[in-house]
Amino acid sequence: MTKVAREVDDLRARLEQYVGKPMGPPSLAPDPVNVPMIRHWVAALDDRNPVYLDEAIAATSRFGGIVAPPAMLQTWGMPSPTIQGIAERGGSPVEIRSDNPISALDAAGFVGTLATNSEIEFVRYLRPGDHLHLSSEVESISTRKTTALGQGYFVTWVTTYRTAAGELVGRQLFRILKFDPSTIDLARLKAAR
Amino acid sequence: MTAARPRRSSEIAVGDELPPFELEVTPTLVVAGAIASRDFMPAHHDPAFARAQGAPDIFMNILTTNGYVARYVTDWSGHEAMLKSIKIRLGAPAVPGKPLRFSGRVAGKSDVGGECLLELAVRVANDLGDHATGTVTLSLPLG
Numbered sequence: 001m002t003k004v005a006r007e008v009d010d011l012r013a014r015l016e017q018y019v020g021k022p023m024g025p026p027s028l029a030p031d032p033v034n035v036p037m038i039r040h041w042v043a044a045l046d047d048r049n050p051v052y053l054d055e056a057i058a059a060t061s062r063f064g065g066i067v068a069p070p071a072m073l074q075t076w077g078m079p080s081p082t083i084q085g086i087a088e089r090g091g092s093p094v095e096i097r098s099d100n101p102i103s104a105l106d107a108a109g110f111v112g113t114l115a116t117n118s119e120i121e122f123v124r125y126l127r128p129g130d131h132l133h134l135s136s137e138v139e140s141i142s143t144r145k146t147t148a149l150g151q152g153y154f155v156t157w158v159t160t161y162r163t164a165a166g167e168l169v170g171r172q173l174f175r176i177l178k179f180d181p182s183t184i185d186l187a188r189l190k191a192a193r
Numbered sequence: 194m195t196a197a198r199p200r201r202s203s204e205i206a207v208g209d210e211l212p213p214f215e216l217e218v219t220p221t222l223v224v225a226g227a228i229a230s231r232d233f234m235p236a237h238h239d240p241a242f243a244r245a246q247g248a249p250d251i252f253m254n255i256l257t258t259n260g261y262v263a264r265y266v267t268d269w270s271g272h273e274a275m276l277k278s279i280k281i282r283l284g285a286p287a288v289p290g291k292p293l294r295f296s297g298r299v300a301g302k303s304d305v306g307g308e309c310l311l312e313l314a315v316r317v318a319n320d321l322g323d324h325a326t327g328t329v330t331l332s333l334p335l336g
Contacts (some may be wrong), residue, residue, distance in 0.1 A: 011251050015240075039229075040227045041230070043260060043265055044225035044228070045225075045226060047260070047263075049264070050272050061272055062273055062275070062334060063275075065230075069260065070275075071256070071262070071263040071279065072230070072278075073257055074230070075229075075230045075231050078231035078295075081231075081233040083233065085233060087235050087239070091242070093233050114283065115283050117253055117283065118255055118259065118279070119278065119279075119280040119281075120259065120278060120280075122276050122278065186276070
């Protein structure tokens with residue numbers, strides 16, 4: 001085995017320890033589901049679905065009352081950002097970095113990030129007052145791939161959303177490509193575009 | 194706020210097309226979506242930061258993309274629809290000045306547990322290519 005191939009195997013072997021483990025510590029959404037944030041979202045996306053804000057229509061719908069836009073699921077769990085220094089942290093909204101495959105790949109030079117897949121499942125719609133607990137687990141890490149963006153690894157994790165009472169309300173699978181920008185194949189990238 | 198009459202499941206057949214929708218993408222729209230979804234990543238509001246990362250401009254965050262996919266579908270189905278899942282593959286960035294074109298088709302319809310379950314194949318594209326393609330599953334009351 002060549003030295004390079006062995007190094008590849010070493011990195012992939014180190015990454016294997018993260019599979020099935022948490023992406024980071026469990027967290028509690030900064031705020032319970034609430035109407036002011038729903039109103040902000042509805043205005044930003046100009047979404048006229050009345051069950052999000054119109055109490056009278058929502059009450060007579062199958063939902064029986066106001067519900068949050070389902071696609072806001074991820075929004076409720078977004079951490080409150082520390083704005084100072086956010087660009088220097090590469091855009092990370094929080095200062096604490098977990099030991100996870102992303103930080104490990106960053107440290108190994110695979111600093112590029114490209115999101116490739118998002119799969120959200122809604123077990124039930126959320127109502128004002130629901131306070132979400134989040135936990136996330138690394139589902140899989142690919143072998144090293146050669147892509148239009150150079151060498152990289154696909155990292156997949158699943159975030160699970162539960163209420164304070166432990167009721168499962170939603171899940172989101174996320175897959176990103178962590179790539180080494182110094183290995184980008186410009187000819188191939190151009191051909192792909 | 195007015196509510197259009199929700200679509201009846203009996204009115205829907207596999208192969209039905211959702212009406213196309215074109216969304217003008219402006220810097221304001223990108224930033225409004227990013228902040229409403231509490232995503233403060235500079236690539237979604239700071240053009241210089243976005244370009245330093247190799248993007249042509251600030252670009253829409255994924256939470257906003259999911260939000261518009263959900264809106265596109267429920268604008269068609271009406272407010273009795275309950276989304277079960279949004280599964281998308283992400284491609285070309287959504288950037289200011291390049292409108293997003295939404296299209297969709299009913300790919301599956303079945304009765305499950307006293308509800309009508311619909312699978313919608315959805316595509317969101319701009320001049321750079323497919324921004325997001327995938328499947329939205331939703332339920333409607335039977336009738």
